[in-house]
Amino acid sequence: MKTRENANIEFRLAKGDDIDALCEIENQSFDIDRLNRRAFKRFVSSETARLIVACEGDNILGYALVIFRRNVALARLYSLAVIPGRWRQGIGRALLAQAEECSLDFGAPILRLEVSQKNAAAISLFRKADYKDFALYPDYYPDHSDALRMERVLVPHAMSRPSPIHFYHQTLPFTCGPAALMMAMNALDPGLEMDRNLEVSLWREATTVFMTSGHGGCGPLGLALAAYKRGFDVEVFSSRDGPLFVDTVRKPKNREVVELVHYDFARQAQDVGIPITTGAFGIAEIEERARAGKISLVLISQYRIYGDKIPHWVVVSGFDDRFVYVSDPDIGEDHEPFNGSDCVSVPILRHEFDLMARYGRDKLQAAVFIDKKAG
Missing domain, CATH: 3.90.70.10 (Cysteine proteinases)
Structure with a gap:
């Protein structure tokens, strides 16, 4: 999504040299549940993650992180952030579009995410991009707030979704x-x-x-x-x-x-x-x-x-x-x-x-x- 404000922005996969800038964006964007330096370093080199950055010259303006599982046709938008001084310029939507392309390239036609119910701006962004609510995750964040679960079927005419089953995760390795x-x-x-x-x-x-x-x-x-x-x-x-x-x-x-x-x-x-x-x-x-x-x-x-x-x-x-x-x-x-x-x-x-x-x-x-x- 190109506008006059972001006409010079390019998108690429993150490199090790970007980690300082990514940590700075993370600290400015989130009060809790932040990705740390070790996590960014792991995702930069992971075969089952794509960490995309938005660049204007040498400056990193934002990122989108998508994670995958092998042989599973579903991806997760793990995090998305734009430096506060560049909000409302279409960068977040453009990063989201890049994340969707990465998801399709990986063979995952469904992209899911969690977003804090307190984050009205992010929820609005996702809903405008045709993401649908499908569940609520109570007590998800460290401050005990809830997360809204959303997803978008990227190739909707190719899929017919089943009725959901309520999830229970095993608490022991053998159960x-x-x-x-x-x-x-x-x-x-x-x-x-x-x-x-x-x-x-x-x-x-x-x-x-x-x-x-x-x-x-x-x-x-x-x-x-x-x-x-x-x-x-x-x-x-x-x-x-x-x-x-x-x-x-x-x-x-x-x-x-x-x-x-x-x-x-x-x-x-x-x-x-x-x-x-x-x-x-x-x-x-x-x-x-x-x-x-x-x-x-x-x-x-x-x-x-x-x-x-x-x-x-x-x-x-x-x-x-x-x-x-x-x-x-x-x-x-x-x-x-x-x-x-x-x-x-x-x-x-x-x-x-x-x-x-x-x-x-x-x-x-x-x-x-x-x-x-x-x-």
């Missing part, structure tokens, strides 16, 4: 299954309260095995039984007829315990009539059940998102012609700049999701389908 199950059950029964007591209770019920070391997560049968006990109809798909993850348990005695727990879960599932289908499956089977109103928990490998070879449960919240929409209970490590808005109904290209939904050398697949009980 992705219970967190995903809570989101699924809450989507079908909004009266179900999602809290840490339920998260830990579900883990205790559904874990394949509890030990001081080794695998501590949940398999599909344990999760299905936990949902069944709470009044939901369930169905299980598994590509393997037998214990899952047992190959990752090194000690023979510990493997015996994993197998014992699995076959006990299998007996319980058979006793209550939970349908279990064994064999390979794909997106078509998951989508068919979604059309019938079921919520799907799907096992994925985190490798294609985080680079970690770890099995992980997510909730599938919708489909369209291009994307599978996933709610991921893992918001990353404390040092990573992600939060719940980055993890709800995240669009993943269908072929990428098909690759994600296969874990390990054996391409293990597992899914649990949750539905309301008839009547």
Whole structure:
């Protein structure tokens, strides 16, 4: 957006030499929740971030910071600031446009952000640029003020958004299954309260095995039984007829315990009539059940998102012609700049999701389908 005031402004990616100027803009623009020098340095060199600066000659007038996740079709506008003396000259809108172009270049057609409800000027800027409110994040900032969550679909004719699922993030490294199950059950029964007591209770019920070391997560049968006990109809798909993850348990005695727990879960599932289908499956089977109103928990490998070879449960919240929409209970490590808005109904290209939904050398697949009980 060029005007007479900013006709000489150029936009480029930030360099290490810009950090002093960026810190000065940050200190002048924000009273709380500021990016520090270390953060700017990290983002300048990050492969999953784009830090764009607006320059007039040698002067840095503002910046926009966009962050991404690998193989996820969603980006986040993490921060945007313009030096106070150059407000209301179209620089903020031009930086926003640059951020949107970077998002599309990265393959992310949705751009999301958080903005303080106190920041009327920023909210006005985003609404004029066609950003829509989609949630409120209570107690988001260090002063306990709320953040408004906004997003823009940059290619609106190419996407059909699913109904949102209320987000719950796992509070322990091994409770992705219970967190995903809570989101699924809450989507079908909004009266179900999602809290840490339920998260830990579900883990205790559904874990394949509890030990001081080794695998501590949940398999599909344990999760299905936990949902069944709470009044939901369930169905299980598994590509393997037998214990899952047992190959990752090194000690023979510990493997015996994993197998014992699995076959006990299998007996319980058979006793209550939970349908279990064994064999390979794909997106078509998951989508068919979604059309019938079921919520799907799907096992994925985190490798294609985080680079970690770890099995992980997510909730599938919708489909369209291009994307599978996933709610991921893992918001990353404390040092990573992600939060719940980055993890709800995240669009993943269908072929990428098909690759994600296969874990390990054996391409293990597992899914649990949750539905309301008839009547």
